Amino acid sequence: MEKIYVVYWSQTGNTQAMAEAIGKGIEAAGREAEVVDVSGASLAELKKAKAFALGCPAMGVEVLEESEMEPFVCDVEGFAAGKTIGLFGAYGWGDGQWMREWVERMNAAGASVLNGEGLMCQEMPDASGLAQCEEFGKQLAQV
Numbered sequence: 629m630e631k632i633y634v635v636y637w638s639q640t641g642n643t644q645a646m647a648e649a650i651g652k653g654i655e656a657a658g659r660e661a662e663v664v665d666v667s668g669a670s671l672a673e674l675k676k677a678k679a680f681a682l683g684c685p686a687m688g689v690e691v692l693e694e695s696e697m698e699p700f701v702c703d704v705e706g707f708a709a710g711k712t713i714g715l716f717g718a719y720g721w722g723d724g725q726w727m728r729e730w731v732e733r734m735n736a737a738g739a740s741v742l743n744g745e746g747l748m749c750q751e752m753p754d755a756s757g758l759a760q761c762e763e764f765g766k767q768l769a770q771v
């Protein structure tokens with residue numbers, strides 16, 4: 629069975645902690661997870677996958693990180709149709725606008741967003757946030 633990729637960008641480690649917990653959930657569900665920083669991620673592998681997860685915190689003013697994640701997501705939009713994509717990320721003081729817009733973008737590209745919404749944690753995920761991430765990984769593993 630194919631690996632499930634969890635591709636993330638993280639500056640201070642919060643979204644990375646979410647990504648690792650999602651990977652743990654995927655493996656707990658019996659699938660192989662590859663948790664990878666966007667700088668080392670392969671678009672070719674994602675193109676072949678039925679389901680994968682993308683993570684990025686709210687940056688700028690309620691946008692994706694602009695130098696690495698935004699161009700990567702633009703590329704993913706080109707082949708997202710028909711795929712199930714789990715979106716996740718940490719935020720600070722906002723109300724999740726970056727994530728709502730990200731979900732809309734992926735829907736517009738023809739993807740099915742896991743649960744119909746992104747998974748968000750305010751700053752570093754606590755035990756309950758990590759448990760939600762693991763559950764999210766289990767759901768992704770069942771697609």
Ligand SMILES: Cc1cc2nc3c(=O)[nH]c(=O)nc-3n(C[C@H](O)[C@H](O)[C@H](O)COP(=O)(O)O)c2cc1C
Pocket residue numbers: 637638639640641642643644685686687688689690691718719720721722723724750751752
């Ligand atoms: C340059 C910069 C811009 C940010 N912009 C937002 C924002 O628009 N909305 C928000 O809720 N948090 C914002 N944050 C807070 C981060 O999203 C938050 O600290 C998050 O936990 C960082 O995740 P990371 O540890 O994965 O990098 C910003 C942080 C930085 C450094």
